[in-house]
Amino acid sequence: MKPACVLTIAGTDPSGGAGIQADLKTFQELQSYGMSVVTSVVAQNTTGVKNVHHLPDAFIREQLFAVSEDMPVHAVKTGMIANKEMMQVIKDWMQTVDAPYIMDPVMIAQSGDPLVEQEEQIYLKRHLVPESTLVTPNIPETETLLNKQIDNEEDMKEAAVEIVEKLGAGAALVKGGHLKGKAVDFLYDGHQLHTFEAERIDSANTHGTGCTYSAAIAAYMSRGYPLAQAVEKGKHFVTEAIRHSFNLGKGDGPTNHFAVRQEVFNQ
Ligand SMILES: Nc1ncnc2c1ncn2[C@@H]1O[C@H](COP(=O)(O)OP(=O)(O)OP(=O)(O)O)[C@@H](O)[C@H]1O
Numbered sequence: 001m002k003p004a005c006v007l008t009i010a011g012t013d014p015s016g017g018a019g020i021q022a023d024l025k026t027f028q029e030l031q032s033y034g035m036s037v038v039t040s041v042v043a044q045n046t047t048g049v050k051n052v053h054h055l056p057d058a059f060i061r062e063q064l065f066a067v068s069e070d071m072p073v074h075a076v077k078t079g080m081i082a083n084k085e086m087m088q089v090i091k092d093w094m095q096t097v098d099a100p101y102i103m104d105p106v107m108i109a110q111s112g113d114p115l116v117e118q119e120e121q122i123y124l125k126r127h128l129v130p131e132s133t134l135v136t137p138n139i140p141e142t143e144t145l146l147n148k149q150i151d152n153e154e155d156m157k158e159a160a161v162e163i164v165e166k167l168g169a170g171a172a173l174v175k176g177g178h179l180k181g182k183a184v185d186f187l188y189d190g191h192q193l194h195t196f197e198a199e200r201i202d203s204a205n206t207h208g209t210g211c212t213y214s215a216a217i218a219a220y221m222s223r224g225y226p227l228a229q230a231v232e233k234g235k236h237f238v239t240e241a242i243r244h245s246f247n248l249g250k251g252d253g254p255t256n257h258f259a260v261r262q263e264v265f266n267q
């Protein structure tokens with residue numbers, strides 16, 4: 001049997017709630033064979049980022065080709081990409097792969113610590129966003145990408161369209177986790193606006209929600225689900241992961257990557 005195969009290219013979270021670790025847990029839960037290329041090793045936990053060690057871009061290139069020369073790649077997800085050299089290597093490698101590319105444009109950790117510097121964020125916008133099948137910014141990331149303030153749902157919808165039409169992304173999912181009220185996200189796929197709405201769960205355990213969501217979308221796409229359906233299913237996965245999240249750590253706790261499986265067990 002040959003499974004669907006999905007690759008994450010991202011930074012690490014040794015406390016297990018975000019980054020590569022969250023991605024691999026999500027891939028496993030959603031029955032896609034998970035693979036990973038590490039960009040930066042991050043000393044972090046639920047309270048914040050302590051230190052970062054960036055891998056040399058040549059070594060990232062070697063990891064990428066070690067995967068793609070040997071293994072099928074049915075979807076790719078990127079998370080934290082800290083500098084231009086890494087972005088260029090990933091962009092060049094993407095030309096050699098024929099698979100949907102889901103970009104989580106990680107800039108700041110949930111704790112408020114920056115993971116990607118401002119100059120590099122501009123490079124990401126110019127050079128990597130146009131390569132993406134889907135880009136999944138939260139509100140602060142949307143503001144950085146478009147250089148304007150996002151205050152409400154109308155602004156989010158407009159932004160999703162602009163990210164596709166002006167920045168050249170294949171599609172854009174603007175996530176409303178940072179707004180008050182319902183947890184609403186808007187997807188513009190180049191033709192149509194889709195709304196994904198869930199109740200806001202009263203929980204501070206939101207460390208790694210963005211990583212988990214984009215990883216779930218990538219896993220579903222690797223298995224052949226069309227974009228809007230992959231987002232709908234990914235939204236369910238992250239909502240349940242927040243609903244059944246863990247009170248672990250001294251900061252914002254991690255989400256529960258086996259929540260959906262637990263739902264089935266509890267029935
Ligand atoms: N309290 C909550 N209840 C329900 N859904 C939520 C809640 N907080 C965030 N979400 C949802 O979780 C998903 C992730 O969105 P969010 O905007 O938090 O991502 P993010 O800021 O990139 O995450 P992070 O940087 O923490 O990894 C979105 O679908 C959002 O609507």
Ligand SMILES: Cc1ncc(CO)c(N)n1
Nearest residue numbers: 011012018019080109208
């Ligand atoms: C490595 C990494 N990527 C993304 C995030 C955003 O949650 C984080 N905290 N750490």
